[in-house]
Amino acid sequence: MRSGRLEGMKLLVVEDERRLARSLAAGLSAEGFAVDVAHDGVTGLHRATEGVYDLVVLDIMLPGLNGYRVCAELRAAGSEVPILMLTAKDGEYDEAEGLDTGADDYLTKPFSYVVLLARIRALLRRRTRGGAPEIVLGDLRVDPASRTVRRGENEVELTAKEFAVLEHLAVNAGRVVPKTEILENVWDFAYDGDPNIVEVYVSALRRKLDAPFGRRSIATVRGAGYRLSTDGG
Numbered sequence: 001m002r003s004g005r006l007e008g009m010k011l012l013v014v015e016d017e018r019r020l021a022r023s024l025a026a027g028l029s030a031e032g033f034a035v036d037v038a039h040d041g042v043t044g045l046h047r048a049t050e051g052v053y054d055l056v057v058l059d060i061m062l063p064g065l066n067g068y069r070v071c072a073e074l075r076a077a078g079s080e081v082p083i084l085m086l087t088a089k090d091g092e093y094d095e096a097e098g099l100d101t102g103a104d105d106y107l108t109k110p111f112s113y114v115v116l117l118a119r120i121r122a123l124l125r126r127r128t129r130g131g132a133p134e135i136v137l138g139d140l141r142v143d144p145a146s147r148t149v150r151r152g153e154n155e156v157e158l159t160a161k162e163f164a165v166l167e168h169l170a171v172n173a174g175r176v177v178p179k180t181e182i183l184e185n186v187w188d189f190a191y192d193g194d195p196n197i198v199e200v201y202v203s204a205l206r207r208k209l210d211a212p213f214g215r216r217s218i219a220t221v222r223g224a225g226y227r228l229s230t231d232g233g
Helices: 018-030 041-050 067-076 092-100 113-129 160-171 179-187 197-213
Strands: 010-014 034-038 055-059 083-087 105-108 135-137 140-143 148-151 218-221 225-228
Touching (some): 010 041, 034 041, 041 055, 041 067, 105 113, 148 197
Parallel strands (some): 010 055
Antiparallel strands (some): 140 148, 218 225
8 A cells, every 4th residue: 555545535415406416526536535425514524524534625616514614613623634625706805714713724716726626635634644543453554644654674565445344443443333433434425335335345354464464353243233352452
């Protein structure tokens, strides 16, 4: 896995223009991100408050609650999630108001998708440099900042999705994590594909993390979910 890889992170797009929202979600998903979408401020605030996201793309002109209020309420609640604000407005006042409410960056419509993607990646890199600490489970080390995994002295190559599944299990080590919880956190809220996809990724993790080292770190708890051992197996 490349150091600093950002794919596999979870984004929330709050945008009332449904065609644009679909386009952004499709493009970002193709880049390897898990993406949830909300079309109004109230739903967006609820999702951002109840879910766990690595970044929020937030339109300003939203029904229900505008983007300024959503951003301000998230910051007032103590959320530090990076927020990239989008608006059809232009002018220094609007940008200043957005940043004053706690937004991290600002992009005016119409914008280039390439520029949007670059801004998102820059914000995510900025966050991960001072982000979550390395998770150490025996000789298994999971580093959310660099998106790397080591078993003893050996670096284990994982895909973005494999890393995201492992990270969620590692954060919850010792606890049985339901399959539905993994789907909602690693894929997205609206995922309606085969839930057995989780088993495919857990099997891949076992082949890479356990089999070559004679370990059994991920247990299947029948009818309940998966549990990653606190000692790394």
